[in-house]
Structure formats: C-alpha cells, structure tokens
Amino acid sequence: MSSTITWADFERVDVRVGTILEAREFPEARRPAYQLLVDLGPEIGHKRSSAQITRHYQPTDLIGRQVLCVVNFPPKQIGKFMSEVLVTGAADAQGDIVLATLAAPVPNGSRLI
Numbered sequence: 419m420s421s422t423i424t425w426a427d428f429e430r431v432d433v434r435v436g437t438i439l440e441a442r443e444f445p446e447a448r449r450p451a452y453q454l455l456v457d458l459g460p461e462i463g464h465k466r467s468s469a470q471i472t473r474h475y476q477p478t479d480l481i482g483r484q485v486l487c488v489v490n491f492p493p494k495q496i497g498k499f500m501s502e503v504l505v506t507g508a509a510d511a512q513g514d515i516v517l518a519t520l521a522a523p524v525p526n527g528s529r530l531i
Contacts, residue, residue: 432490433506433530434458435520436465441477444468446497448487452477453499459527469479470475473514486530 436456444451450472456465467487471480488504495501507515 430490431488433486434462434489435484435524435526435528435530436462436482436487436503437526438466438483438485441475441480443477444496444499445528446499448453448481451496452480453507454480456485456503457504457526458487458489458503459525461527465489466500467503468494468496468499468501469505469515471507471515473504473512474510474516483517484520484523484526490510 436453436458439457440453440455442453444453447468447470449470451468451470452472452475453468454469455466458465463489486506488506491504493500493502506518508518510516
C-alpha cells in the first residue's frame with residue numbers, strides 16, 4: 419500500500435469522465451495499443467489517447483464506452499501520435515489492462531470525486 423495522501427493531493431489529479439468516439443489500431447506503437455478519441459465534455463473537448471488495451475477490447479467494442487481519464491498530465495509524443503490524456507484501468511492477473519468505467523452514465527467531463 420502507498421503512503422497516505424491529503425485531500426489536496428487527491429484534488430491535484432484531475433480525473434474526468436469521457437466517452438470514446440473513435441478507436442483505431444496503432445501499429446507504430448512499440449507495445450500493442452489503440453489510438454482513441456475521447457469526448458471529455460464542453461469544458462475540455464475532444465482529446466486523444468494511446469491505450470494499451472488490445473487484449474480485452476476490439477476497437478468497435480470501445481465506441482460509446484465511458485471511461486475515466488487523467489486530463490492534467492502533460493501530452494506525450496508516441497511516435498507520430500500525441501497522447502493528450504491518460505485513459506485509466508487496472509491490470510488483470512496476466513498484466514493486461516481492464517478499463518476503469520462507471521456503473522451508470524454521467525455527463526462527459528464530470529470530475530471524479
């Protein structure tokens with residue numbers, strides 16, 4: 419377990435709900451990944467992400483799925499692709515990522531609290 423943090427520490431990580439609009443194969447990535455376009459609501463807009471989630475998901479399965487994204491990391495250049503947000507998840511027993519999702523729909527851009 420990690421060390422204890424304060425509420426202020428938690429608030430520094432801006433995690434928002436977004437809906438995946440597009441998902442494409444990313445053959446240039448070193449590890450299997452998809453290029454995603456995520457709608458994070460009117461305040462943040464549409465952002466791109468590279469996600470190593472190919473083991474559990476096909477691109478068509480991802481369209482319309484709401485996910486939790488960290489929106490205040492700096493953009494990361496991955497080959498010719500600029501990843502602007504981090505789509506979150508957890509590793510299964512084999513180390514493959516399972517997306518962090520919600521139990522019911524909420525508005526895009528909603529902040530995790």
